[in-house]
Amino acid sequence: MTTTSPALRMDAAPFVYDFEVSKTALVIIDMQRDFIEPGGFGESLGNDVALLEAIVPATRTMLAAWRRAGGLVVHTREAHRPDLSDCPPAKLNRGNPRLRIGDRGPMGRILVAGEPGSQIVEALAPVDGEIVIDKPGKGAFYATGLDELLKARGIAHLLFAGVTTEVCVQTTMREANDRGYDGLLLEDCTESYFPAFKAATLAMIRAQGGIVGWTAPSSALLAVL
Numbered sequence: 001m002t003t004t005s006p007a008l009r010m011d012a013a014p015f016v017y018d019f020e021v022s023k024t025a026l027v028i029i030d031m032q033r034d035f036i037e038p039g040g041f042g043e044s045l046g047n048d049v050a051l052l053e054a055i056v057p058a059t060r061t062m063l064a065a066w067r068r069a070g071g072l073v074v075h076t077r078e079a080h081r082p083d084l085s086d087c088p089p090a091k092l093n094r095g096n097p098r099l100r101i102g103d104r105g106p107m108g109r110i111l112v113a114g115e116p117g118s119q120i121v122e123a124l125a126p127v128d129g130e131i132v133i134d135k136p137g138k139g140a141f142y143a144t145g146l147d148e149l150l151k152a153r154g155i156a157h158l159l160f161a162g163v164t165t166e167v168c169v170q171t172t173m174r175e176a177n178d179r180g181y182d183g184l185l186l187e188d189c190t191e192s193y194f195p196a197f198k199a200a201t202l203a204m205i206r207a208q209g210g211i212v213g214w215t216a217p218s219s220a221l222l223a224v225l
């Protein structure tokens with residue numbers, strides 16, 4: 001059974017975003033040490049990970065407000081089984097990384113569930129009652145059961161935060177859009193290793209009248225909660 005909550009109107013682009021907290025989940029994508037701290041998967045791909053840490057304070061403030069409002073929180077982690085049976089060869093072999101998925105690095109085995117690098121950064125750690133999903137793909141709906149879990153709770157709207165904007169966040173948002181959810185990406189709570197890719201992703205989400213969904217700064221959400 002879902003309880004009802006007041007209809008809220010939030011300033012957003014390309015137009016106002018209407019939602020109810022009781023029918024909305026905050027989905028925080030892959031805020032893991034593997035992407036945000038040196039020595040993990042992100043750095044092994046040749047990226048400067050320093051950029052990503054900058055969104056932690058705004059995301060933490062927004063998460064605290066969402067928790068106070070009583071909203072559902074879903075955390076995702078890109079993480080494979082220790083035997084890598086859920087990691088397709090194409091993903092394992094792509095590129096020429098210094099360390100591959102499953103190799104041992106300074107934070108344990110790269111992108112493997114249960115390893116220190118796979119954990120969500122301390123400032124955004126899940127609390128009791130929040131959903132945590134390990135996903136083998138970039139999109140959070142692929143091979144996870146997330147759609148069924150959200151629909152069982154009457155969720156129709158999704159607020160997105162996390163990393164990286166154009167990879168796991170955008171993929172998940174597009175998956176959600178095709179499944180009928182109204183998705184909004186919180187602009188200052190997402191980041192890419194490539195600033196131009198972040199800007200392009202925000203623009204393409206809200207182009208064509210919101211072809212993928214909405215974007216807004218977290219201040220717009222805080223203002224209505």
Ligand code: TIU
Nearest residue numbers: 030078163164167168169
């Ligand atoms: N490489 C990159 O930008 N991202 C990923 O591989 N995964 C996520 O975005 N989580």
